[in-house]
Amino acid sequence: MKNGKTGINRRSFLERTGMVIAGMTIIPSHFPDGSEKGEASVSSDNFARKILSGSDSVNAGVVTGWDNKWWESEPLRIVEFEKGYEFREKFALLDDLGANVEHATRFTDTAPGTSFLDAHNLFSGKKVNFGSLEDYLAEAHMKGIKVIIYFNVHAIEINYARKHPDWQQIKDDGRPIEDVYSVDSSFCINSPWREEVFKTLRTLSAYNIDGIFYDGPIFFAGTCHCGSCGSLYHDRYGRDLPSKTKLSTGSDNSSWHDLLEFQSDSIETFLRESNRILKNARSSILLYMNGNTLAPSWPTGRVNRKIIRETDILGAEGGFLYGSLKEPIYKPGAMAKLLETQAGGKPTVVFDAAKQGPWSFSTLPAGEISLLYSQTITHQANVWLAISAVDNLHDNEISTIKKFNRFIAKNPDPFFRTRSMAGTALVWPQESGNYYQGSSVPLTDFTREIKPEKAGNTEEEFYGFYKGLSANHVPFDVLDEEALTSDLSRYELLVLPNVTCLSREQAAKIRDFVNKGGNIISSFEISAYDETGNKRAEPWLSDVLGIEKAGDLFGPLAWDYVAPADRDHFILKGIKNQFLIAPGYGLKVRATGRTPVVFCKPLPGSYSGSPQITDTPFIVENTFGKGKSLYFAGTFGGSLFRYNFPEYYSMLENMVNEYTAPFVRLFNAPSSVEVNIRKKENYIYVYLVNFTSEMKRPIRKIIPCQNIGIEVPVTQKIREVRSLWQSKKLKYTESNGKVTFRLDQIEDYDVIRIIT
Numbered sequence: 001m002k003n004g005k006t007g008i009n010r011r012s013f014l015e016r017t018g019m020v021i022a023g024m025t026i027i028p029s030h031f032p033d034g035s036e037k038g039e040a041s042v043s044s045d046n047f048a049r050k051i052l053s054g055s056d057s058v059n060a061g062v063v064t065g066w067d068n069k070w071w072e073s074e075p076l077r078i079v080e081f082e083k084g085y086e087f088r089e090k091f092a093l094l095d096d097l098g099a100n101v102e103h104a105t106r107f108t109d110t111a112p113g114t115s116f117l118d119a120h121n122l123f124s125g126k127k128v129n130f131g132s133l134e135d136y137l138a139e140a141h142m143k144g145i146k147v148i149i150y151f152n153v154h155a156i157e158i159n160y161a162r163k164h165p166d167w168q169q170i171k172d173d174g175r176p177i178e179d180v181y182s183v184d185s186s187f188c189i190n191s192p193w194r195e196e197v198f199k200t201l202r203t204l205s206a207y208n209i210d211g212i213f214y215d216g217p218i219f220f221a222g223t224c225h226c227g228s229c230g231s232l233y234h235d236r237y238g239r240d241l242p243s244k245t246k247l248s249t250g251s252d253n254s255s256w257h258d259l260l261e262f263q264s265d266s267i268e269t270f271l272r273e274s275n276r277i278l279k280n281a282r283s284s285i286l287l288y289m290n291g292n293t294l295a296p297s298w299p300t301g302r303v304n305r306k307i308i309r310e311t312d313i314l315g316a317e318g319g320f321l322y323g324s325l326k327e328p329i330y331k332p333g334a335m336a337k338l339l340e341t342q343a344g345g346k347p348t349v350v351f352d353a354a355k356q357g358p359w360s361f362s363t364l365p366a367g368e369i370s371l372l373y374s375q376t377i378t379h380q381a382n383v384w385l386a387i388s389a390v391d392n393l394h395d396n397e398i399s400t401i402k403k404f405n406r407f408i409a410k411n412p413d414p415f416f417r418t419r420s421m422a423g424t425a426l427v428w429p430q431e432s433g434n435y436y437q438g439s440s441v442p443l444t445d446f447t448r449e450i451k452p453e454k455a456g457n458t459e460e461e462f463y464g465f466y467k468g469l470s471a472n473h474v475p476f477d478v479l480d481e482e483a484l485t486s487d488l489s490r491y492e493l494l495v496l497p498n499v500t501c502l503s504r505e506q507a508a509k510i511r512d513f514v515n516k517g518g519n520i521i522s523s524f525e526i527s528a529y530d531e532t533g534n535k536r537a538e539p540w541l542s543d544v545l546g547i548e549k550a551g552d553l554f555g556p557l558a559w560d561y562v563a564p565a566d567r568d569h570f571i572l573k574g575i576k577n578q579f580l581i582a583p584g585y586g587l588k589v590r591a592t593g594r595t596p597v598v599f600c601k602p603l604p605g606s607y608s609g610s611p612q613i614t615d616t617p618f619i620v621e622n623t624f625g626k627g628k629s630l631y632f633a634g635t636f637g638g639s640l641f642r643y644n645f646p647e648y649y650s651m652l653e654n655m656v657n658e659y660t661a662p663f664v665r666l667f668n669a670p671s672s673v674e675v676n677i678r679k680k681e682n683y684i685y686v687y688l689v690n691f692t693s694e695m696k697r698p699i700r701k702i703i704p705c706q707n708i709g710i711e712v713p714v715t716q717k718i719r720e721v722r723s724l725w726q727s728k729k730l731k732y733t734e735s736n737g738k739v740t741f742r743l744d745q746i747e748d749y750d751v752i753r754i755i756t
Contacts, residue, residue, distance in 0.1 A: 068283040070146065070210070071313060071347055075415045076101050076382035077405045078349070080150070082360070083389035084127065087136055091143045093390055097398070098405025102140065103213055103384075104128055105150040110200055130203065137208050146210035148286065153197060154186055154216025161185035167193040169223040172243050177223055189217045189270040190228040201277045211286030211312075212278060217270055219263045219301040221245070233262055244298070253435060253532045260434060263301030271310035288313040290351065294334055294459070296433030304342040305482060314343040315384070319352025319372040321364070325697040328463045328641075330470060332372050333674070333689070336379035337478035338428050340420075349382040350375075354397065356698060361388040366396035367699030371691065373404040374749040377415045378676055378687040383408070396701075400748075411724045414685045414751045418678040423492040423660050424476040426465055429458045431481050432501040435533025436525075455553055455585035456524050457638055461497040464637030465521075468652040469495070471671035475663055481506055481531075488513045492660045496522040497637040503531040507540035514544050515625030519659040523632040524587055525550075545631040546593025546622025555585035559606035562597050562618040562634075569596035570658045571619060571630070571651050579611055580647050583634035586618065593622030593629070630655055667709030673746065677712070684754040686710060690746050702748045711740045716756040725750040 079099035081090065084106050094102050107128045128136045140147045158178055161168050167187045168176035178185045187193040201212065222245050233241045242255040244263075271289065278285040288311045292302040308314040318335025321327060328334070332350055339348035352372040355362045364372075369385075376383050385401065387393065393401075408415055429436075436458060469476050477491075481499065484506045488494065494513065499522070502510075507527055514520055527540035528550065542548055561579040564572050579600065586599055597619040600611035622629045640648040649671075664677045664686060672692040678685050688708075693699040714737060721732040721741050730752070732741040739754060 069286075069312065070284060071286050074100075075377070075408050075412050076347075076349065076384075077408055078103065078148070078382065078384040079401075080105055080384065080386045081389065082386065083391070087139045091140055091145055094145055095143050097390075097401050098409060099145065100409070101146040101148060101210070103148050103150045104136070107133070107149050110149060110151045110204075130207075133207050133209075141208070148211035148213050149204055149209055150213050150215065151197075151200075152215045153189070154218050155180050155184040156187050158183065158185050161187065164193065166227060167191040168226065169220060170225040170229075171222045172225060172245055174225070177220055180220065186216075186218075186220060186223075188219075188224045188226045188228060190224070190232055190266055191226055192228070194270060194273075198273065198277055201274060202281070205278050205281030205285055209285060211288070212274075214271075214274070214287070214289035216290060217267055219244075219266075221299040224263075229262075229266075232266075233259075236262065253534060256435075257532045260298055260301070264297065264303040264306050267301055267303075268306040268310055271307065275310055275312075286312050288315055288349070291316040291339075293317055294331070294338060294428060294462075297430070298434045304339070305480075308343050308346055313347045313349050313382070314339050315349035315351055315381075317353075318350040318381075319376065320357060321353070321355075321368070321698075322357040325356065328467065329371065329691060329697075330375070330463065330466055330674075333375035333379055334428075334463070334466055334478060336376055336381035338480065340380055341477065341479050341483050347382060348380065349384050351384045351386070352376060353386040354393075354401075355386070355388060361392065363388065363392045363394075363397060365698050365700040366394075366400045367693055367701050368697070369397055369400045370404070370702055370748040371689070371699065373400070374689045377404070377408060378689055380415060380418065380678075404749075407725065411751065413680060413683065414678070414687070414724065414753065418680040418685060420475075420477050421663050421677045421679050421684070422475040422477050423490075423663060424469065424474055424495065424656065425479050425488075425491045425493070426462070426469060426476050426495045427479050427481070427484070427497070427499050428462055429481065429497070429499040429501070431531060432458050432499060432529075434501075435531075436500045436529065455555060456498050456500070456635060458498055458500070460641045461523060461635060461637035464639065464641030465495050465497045465652070468637075468640050468649055469656070470674045471649060472653045472656060473664075473666045473669065473671075473673070473675045474656050474660075475676045484509050488518065489516070492519060493656065494518065494520045496520055496526055498522075498524040498526060498635070500525045500527070501529045501531055501533055502527045502540055504540070506531070510541060511544050511624075514627035514629060517626035519628045519630075520544070521630045521632075521655055521659075523636045524585070524634060526631070541629075544622065544624045544629050546620045546624075546629060547589040547591055547617075547631065547633070549590045551588035553585055553587055554602075555583075557582040557584060557586065557602060560602050561600040561611040563600050563611065563613045564596065565598045565613075566594065566596040569594070569621070571596055571621075571654050573650075573654045575647050575650055577647060581639070581643070581645050582618070583632070583636050583639040584642070586616070586634040589617055589620070589633050591617040591620045593620045593631075595620055599634075628659060630659075663713065665711040667711070669708045670705060673705060673708070682716075682756045684712065684714070684756065686712060686752040686754070688743075688746050688750045688752070690748055690750075704745050704747050706745050708743045708746060709740065710743065710752065711738050712754060713737055714739050714754070714756060718754060718756060720753075720755040722753045722755075723750055724753055 077099050078101040079094055079097055080103040109129045137147055169186045169188045170176055176185060180186050225241055230241050237258055242259050244259055275287045278287055289307060291304045291307050291314055293316045297303050304314055316335055316339060319332040332352060336350050354364050354369055356364055373383060529535055539550055560582040562582045563579050582599060595617045599614055599616040599618050601614055603611060617633055620631045664675055666675055670692060674689040676687040690702050690705060692703045692705055693701065718732060718734055718739050721730045723730055730741045732739050
């Protein structure tokens with residue numbers, strides 16, 4: 001619990017629960033009967049009172065026309081089969097698995113030449129075309145299953161592509177791209193091919209389809225230099241297209257910035273025209289696409305903030321796993337949290353695949369599928385699950401899919417239009433990934449892995465803090481840089497893991513947040529660059545961080561140490577070590593704030609004597625206005641991500657306890673249980689995701705945890721506490737504004753509903 005010496009203006013539980021997620025707008029809500037409740041705008045205090053009193057009169061986000069927008073009426077449980085089945089057999093399987101939506105991937109009349117369809121023809125089964133579509137839709141709708149047509153707009157069979165060379169994406173060297181998935185080409189959405197796509201949309205929209213899913217569109221890394229792109233770019237900027245082979249490295253990044261804007265705007269325009277065609281035909285036809293993951297947007301041109309302006313759901317492949325599964329186990333949850341921030345109130349979906357890529361017809365075991373589901377739904381995203389074939393699944397996998405889908409169907413409220421109650425937010429440095437040389441590109445179905453060119457890997461820094469917060473049972477949201485310009489007053493703590501590229505406005509909002517009583521934790525080259533990657537003489541936030549004269553990077557520190565310089569500082573609580581392990585890289589700064597931990601002089605070898613303490617700051621704490629800053633002059637998050645140093649977990653726990661008032665406490669829970677807390681009307685939901693498992697991946701089985709105590713602050717009399725997963729009431733006690741209860745066991749997952 002935070003003590004009074006920080007001088008922070010604590011926001012009450014009432015005030016903090018009354019705010020909407022950063023980036024959302026409060027507008028009148030529309031309900032299925034067409035009625036409208038609430039005011040167009042309300043004060044934050046009044047809004048808080050209405051939420052905690054259980055009033056329905058104000059909702060966060062954009063909610064309009066539920067009559068037509070069926071995707072906004074309940075959580076979606078989307079299943080896609082990669083094996084072909086006869087109609088009746090297929091819909092019986094979907095119904096048995098608990099799906100309410102399917103992707104028709106074996107529809108043969110969408111994108112001519114798409115190799116995806118050829119790959120799916122490896123299995124027998126009845127194909128769907130315009131001749132059979134009417135019967136297909138009737139059969140699905142009779143079973144209560146919505147049908148979304150899968151439309152591949154990124155992978156084109158080579159022979160078909162070569163018949164239309166002016167449609168192909170062209171690489172910097174003038175050659176067409178013909179190595180997509182090693183064997184395919186790709187068409188450019190700025191070429192005349194777009195009219196063929198639109199023609200197909202008009203034909204499809206004449207049928208009673210429920211939606212279109214675009215797989216793509218994207219610009220591949222190194223493309224596109226086709227004639228259409230070149231002409232459009234020259235008309236807009238008056239110069240030739242620059243290269244897009246790798247992240248820009250120049251001191252003036254204007255051409256790189258213009259290229260990224262041009263490509264993301266091209267996708268946005270393509271989506272706008274697509275959606276106009278569909279909605280003109282029938283407003284109930286859904287459009288969405290495969291958006292950007294937790295990765296830089298420059299390799300593909302996909303910018304989620306633009307995509308969602310022209311589509312109905314924001315989605316990304318947060319649950320696609322590859323190779324030796326070295327990706328963070330928290331990947332689906334992190335993706336869902338970021339999508340919620342970027343969607344501006346519209347629904348989201350995390351694309352999960354029950355396979356271990358690149359083996360498309362492999363199957364993940366039950367434990368991995370469980371974690372895909374539990375993380376996705378906890379953070380309010382709809383579930384899309386790809387299955388190669390039901391025949392490939394074992395009983396445990398089938399049972400897990402059924403259990404989660406039926407649980408969602410039986411208990412939709414916790415997963416639909418709830419509001420986060422977290423007082424902490426972790427920032428994903430989206431724009432930094434496009435301009436900072438320390439950013440990396442992960443392996444996906446659309447991008448090859450690209451290693452960072454310098455220290456400060458933004459992905460590792462982010463996931464290190466993510467892992468540390470989760471392991472310390474801290475509920476938190478995930479924001480991007482754009483969200484920093486909205487109202488941040490609902491948060492007590494912002495965590496900024498090497499968020500290097502900030503605009504003047506974004507830096508000013510952070511400064512104002514701290515000045516008014518908020519707190520920040522940050523690391524390494526925070527705010528050292530402007531929004532397009534131009535290095536600043538001094539970081540934007542030097543005065544907030546309590547540093548000056550940020551100097552050179554140093555490292556790698558392979559076997560080196562930092563040392564306590566102020567044993568009484570809260571960050572060292574419970575840490576007795578004479579020396580602590582140093583992060584991989586450091587940044588030379590001069591501190592104007594308090595310095596509890598400093599770097600030691602680098603050792604020539606791991607057995608080269610005792611470390612020598614220097615006066616180079618590693619941690620700087622600073623008071624700025626009514627708030628506090630805790631700054632790491634090194635890659636703290638990246639080292640936590642890579643090496644799991646116990647003292648790093650302890651330091652992060654000490655910081656959070658000092659700077660926030662907890663919304664939920666767990667007792668006797670291992671660090672492998674993640675907790676989140678959200679609210680809807682007079683319901684408080686506590687979500688528990690159990691990561692406890694065997695010490696290897698893929699995870700075959702989740703190991704249950706016993707006798708977990710939970711404490712939640714409340715402002716109203718409690719009427720009931722219930723475990724929804726176990727479907728039973730829990731005994732509880734109320735005292736001093738808190739409700740306390742105990743779970744005898746948590747299996748894979750649980751949601752505790754508290755009714756006030």
